[in-house]
Amino acid sequence: MPPTAAPRRDLHPDVLTRELLAPYLHDQATDFLRSLRVHRESGQDPQGAADAAGAARALRGSARRISATLHTFRPLTDTGWADTLRSELAWLSGVLAREHAYAARLNRLLEALNRLSGAGAGPVPVSPARGGGKSEPGSSLTVGAARAGALLERQLTLARTRAHSAALQALGSSRFHAVADAVALLASDVPLGPAAAAPAAEVLAPLATGAEQRLREAVAALPLGRAAHPYNAEALVHGLAPAPSSEAQDAPWHHVRLLLRLHRYAREVIAAPADTLTAARALDRHRDAAEAATAAASAARTPRIAPATAYALGVLHADQRHEVEAARFAFQQAWQPLPAAAP
Template sequence: MAQQHLDPTDPVAGAVTGDALAGYLRAQATEFLRALRVHRETGGEGGAHARAKSRPAGNGSVDSVDAARALRRSARRISASLHTFRPLLDPDWSEAIRPELAWLSGTLAMEHAYAARLDRLLLALHRLSGAPVFPAQAGTGIAGGTGIAAGTAGDSAAGVHSARAAGTAADGPLGAAADSPSRTASDAPDPAADGRVAGAASALRQAAPPHAGPPAPAPTPDRGNLTVGAAKAGALLERQLTLARTRAHSTALQALGSSRFHAVADGIALLASEVPLTAAAATADLRPLAAAAEERLTDAVAALPLVTAGHPYNAEALIHGLSPDPAPHPQDAPWHQVRLLLRLHRYAREAMHGGDTSVDVRLLAAGQSLNRHRDASEAAAAAAQAARTPRIAPATAYALGVLHADQRHEVEAARFAFQQSWQMQRVGTS
């Protein structure tokens, strides 16, 4: 069967030459420089750590957050265009600046990623525990944060932070928590904790509360264990991920003040005025290169187990996903690669059509599903890593095991949603 493309090029339309690519790169470079100016004018104190200080909207902190996001967005688009259309660009220049843009984008994204991961995990803990109020605990957080009072189940905003009360000494030393999903030497495996992580998956269905309807029935013993450990699990995640977020914030500030970043900014400033195209780019057509990016995407999607992902409950994949193995799950890597290739395809369409690109709701739905997949898989890894903290209470390890299983369920749900949106794309283009 011939492959179906997501957005086939109109055969009647004329060739899209290097001038369109040059205009797109100049526009993205201008956006980068504008965001950099705003970031410098606002002091560069943005990020999730600044938002935690609850400053009023519209101040320099919020402007700096938006500016950092705009820097990442422009850097991603420039780097992706240099990758997709590299035969039309000066090879020495493009190969030198493209890794630097990837470094900058990744560095600026880490703080937001840790903050979003913490919010996601605390929301899931609040939903799974079934308790209207988390058990109150005294103490303070790290990085200048204070303990936050517990909220009610109906208060979504307060519910996110209700688990952020600081933990007690029963959860053991947390100061040496790692700041990445991978395990470090200080996070020695605890066989008992790993057994509780794997065994807690069987209680996920009893732990999950109904989404709506009458009040939940009397808590079972498993639900009671989850409720007891939820607050301490939330405090443990709060400490580990807030520490990682604070380090990422410091790293981003150091990066923006480094000579390496200034060299990148100088290169982008030159790009805003002159794009180093090859001599043949003036008459070359962008469509074959954009089609090649689309082919790479379709080939990567074809290698995914979409038939298996098409089942609403993928028990086989979930069993592998709940393994206590601390290594990143091998099933996730191909899906992450498809997410990156889908982004390259979207940016290639933008470069060819510029501001006239219409929003493809099917591509948008597929991209959102893959973003959910990435977020859930990283959150599951963070929960599993927290469960391996030495000398934590059994109830805490149990709650983290249920949380890990819940996020692996979210991974399978995201794969199912992507499969549905992808099939919709094939039907729409057949």
């Protein structure tokens, strides 16, 4: 379903900004502290590990919402306090996300290798923006696929282990305890500025509209016309360019993903959520595929690997760049400009 805006809720002129903004931040701070408690109390058994992983995801979600809200509605807060807490929450969210990101990237790449080499079970899904099909088991790809998988597993498992250690160190640091203390205070008292005493329709809604407008402008700058045509190969061509060129070509899409998140959270504050789930998932796929392609290219640059291994990694890289293209196609299909918000 295209991401159209939910029916706009007219803010009553008597509703003050602080009556919407403060409760939202209170709720997110409470969720943050609850997730932190579950994470700390999780055991070492498999169920405890699953609980800890779920708590870490919830912790990151609350941190993102608080940080995004402080960003969008910064003029309504004590700006010095908001800027400090926002930067610290961004640090924490990034540290906690890396371990999960490496694990997910490894699973994605190994599954793709199995599919491409014919080792995977079941039919290969065909992306709407690219051709599908798997190699025959006797193809030359299978020669290097096992070694390519082993190389990726070594590299990404090492990175995941380091990320896990960094997360544990961060959670035990004085810096993290300062962040937790700040969020605990946020659960009871939000340092708002004088502007928060104004009606929400006059100051809160325009800031939410500004977040939506920035999203519109960023989407308008994307090459959606090209993305609408399957097999355009733009993502693959740029993916074969040197790393800075590839990253620069992906960056506008990553930026739209962040703006879409800011827009969604801003609409939550004014209790008028936007239907952006399909578009958001397409952009998540885009990011995951782009980062997986980068990991495959990095592994292919490992010194003294066998030609068959390098070939398998090259095919894997091309496959993930095709997935980037498919994600852009999916976003283009899902996206329809949101109805212009009233000033």
